[in-house]
Amino acid sequence: MTDCVLGIDLGTSAVKVTAVTKAGNLIAQEQMDFPISQPKPGYAEQDPEDWVSATTVAIVRLILKDQILPEQIIGLSYSGQMHGLVLLDQNNRVLRPAMLWNDTRSTPQREEIMARMGKRFVEITHNQPLEGFTLPKLLWVKENQPEIFKQATTMLLPKDYLRFRMTGKLAIDYSDATGTVMLDVDRQQWSQEILDAFDIPASLCPPLVRSIDETGNIDQWYAEYSGLSTGTKTFAGGADNACGAVGAGIDGPTKVLSSIGTSGVILKYEPKKETNYNGVIQYEDYAIPNTYYSMGVTLAAGYSLNWFKKTFADNEDFTEVVQSAEKSTVGANGLLFAPYIVGERAPYADADIRGSFIGIDGIHRRYDFVRAVLEGIIFSFRDILDLYKEKGSRFDTVVSIGGGAKSPLWQQIQANIFNVKVISLQNEQGPGLGAAMLAAVGIGWYHDISECSKVFVQFKDVFLPEPENVKKYQKLHQIYRKIYPSTKEITHDLVDFRRDTSR
Numbered sequence: 001m002t003d004c005v006l007g008i009d010l011g012t013s014a015v016k017v018t019a020v021t022k023a024g025n026l027i028a029q030e031q032m033d034f035p036i037s038q039p040k041p042g043y044a045e046q047d048p049e050d051w052v053s054a055t056t057v058a059i060v061r062l063i064l065k066d067q068i069l070p071e072q073i074i075g076l077s078y079s080g081q082m083h084g085l086v087l088l089d090q091n092n093r094v095l096r097p098a099m100l101w102n103d104t105r106s107t108p109q110r111e112e113i114m115a116r117m118g119k120r121f122v123e124i125t126h127n128q129p130l131e132g133f134t135l136p137k138l139l140w141v142k143e144n145q146p147e148i149f150k151q152a153t154t155m156l157l158p159k160d161y162l163r164f165r166m167t168g169k170l171a172i173d174y175s176d177a178t179g180t181v182m183l184d185v186d187r188q189q190w191s192q193e194i195l196d197a198f199d200i201p202a203s204l205c206p207p208l209v210r211s212i213d214e215t216g217n218i219d220q221w222y223a224e225y226s227g228l229s230t231g232t233k234t235f236a237g238g239a240d241n242a243c244g245a246v247g248a249g250i251d252g253p254t255k256v257l258s259s260i261g262t263s264g265v266i267l268k269y270e271p272k273k274e275t276n277y278n279g280v281i282q283y284e285d286y287a288i289p290n291t292y293y294s295m296g297v298t299l300a301a302g303y304s305l306n307w308f309k310k311t312f313a314d315n316e317d318f319t320e321v322v323q324s325a326e327k328s329t330v331g332a333n334g335l336l337f338a339p340y341i342v343g344e345r346a347p348y349a350d351a352d353i354r355g356s357f358i359g360i361d362g363i364h365r366r367y368d369f370v371r372a373v374l375e376g377i378i379f380s381f382r383d384i385l386d387l388y389k390e391k392g393s394r395f396d397t398v399v400s401i402g403g404g405a406k407s408p409l410w411q412q413i414q415a416n417i418f419n420v421k422v423i424s425l426q427n428e429q430g431p432g433l434g435a436a437m438l439a440a441v442g443i444g445w446y447h448d449i450s451e452c453s454k455v456f457v458q459f460k461d462v463f464l465p466e467p468e469n470v471k472k473y474q475k476l477h478q479i480y481r482k483i484y485p486s487t488k489e490i491t492h493d494l495v496d497f498r499r500d501t502s503r
């Protein structure tokens, strides 16, 4: 019986639980999906109970199907979808569905924050108060559901709620706390100035801990519910992008992370907390203590592909749909896709922009549309890389993770659009591996993340830019860049005509 740690990756579409030994061997992995509810355009909610049930199913499968013994699991940690707001009452009961990172209903609150605090807000948090972040959501509840706000005694993020249900302990780690935009990044504490400005009781904010800190053992109730042992220690964990970067070995300035999950992310390691991109690019505490990262987020990356598949190829296998894009060409035979189908965050912070296919021709087949979707998402990533390049950053490697990294074609498209070498991991589940690494360091197997990374992080394939295709993509990207300014007004005008899915 070999001891192992679990990395629990609470994503937006599913939870994935990965068991890893001290030697970095992945001995089992289980996944359980859960739904997302979009009752109105711009809304995105989940029932926190679904996270608990799905995680428990995955753990039960590890024990019953994969034959992992509960006593083998000496520690576990968490990676969580970021920014989502979970509100608890005085009995620690959930007050309303969680409002997720891709819920963009809080534009008035975002504007109110900027009107009230302006530049000072960006100085404190190193971020703009975008709709996706937690504070605008909290203010939305305060203004639109005051009876719920009045009952709220604790605010948690998704993985922190899951940890609470498994241990009975309330906590939040610094990487997720930055994503609330209520943390004073320079002082590394909740910002009293922001709390006072919006009349938010400080008692709502849970205690801050580091990602590798111990957060209690599995409690009796959860041990009985799941089959885990009360001897298993939990460690705080981090934001999914922070954990993804840990699991991808991002620990210096020349490697960049590209993640295609439900959202898409281009992420860069930042050694100094003083760096401030004035909110154009997000700035967050990293899961490695006393370091930071910045990132640009494409709201609908894997989500765009999911939408396409659900709408036009529902009963077909995911891999086959993606592979069909090989029948198309670089530039999808003259078809472009802009992935703004739930609004956008970077490089355009615009909750009302919507997506488009440009250049539809009678010659186009479904595989051209698939190709355009894959390419459009990466053009959006390229826009973010260009923001970094404008600031003088230079990279020689992109590490590709997330569900999208299952496709070699998509990784080659990345290498060609970025004109940079792209490498993949042995297991594309970087966030789960990163969470397991936090537990491995927390438990004392390794002195620090860097030591653990040498054993746990294993790369797989290398995709080199193909010069002919790089040239074609450079031209196509210039055309793609015109889509946002050309469609902004048109798609904003269409807002009132969108279906209200609550009816």
Ligand SMILES: Nc1ncnc2c1ncn2[C@@H]1O[C@H](COP(=O)(O)OP(=O)(O)O)[C@@H](O)[C@H]1O
Residues within 6 Å of the ligand: 010, 011, 012, 013, 014, 260, 261, 262, 263, 301, 302, 303, 305, 306, 318, 319, 322, 401, 402, 403, 404, 405, 406, 407, 410
């Ligand atoms: N075989 C595949 N090839 C390419 N992309 C895929 C494949 N299967 C799933 N995906 C993409 O991966 C995304 C899910 O990635 P994942 O990292 O699991 O997301 P999350 O952490 O947000 O739940 C889906 O939205 C889908 O677009």
Ligand SMILES: O=C(CO)[C@@H](O)[C@H](O)COP(=O)(O)O
Residues within 6 Å of the ligand: 011, 012, 013, 080, 081, 082, 083, 101, 102, 132, 240, 241, 261, 262, 263, 264, 265, 282, 297
């Ligand atoms: O909002 C952000 C980052 O700021 C998202 O990246 C979420 O953290 C969701 O991640 P995935 O489920 O797409 O991995």
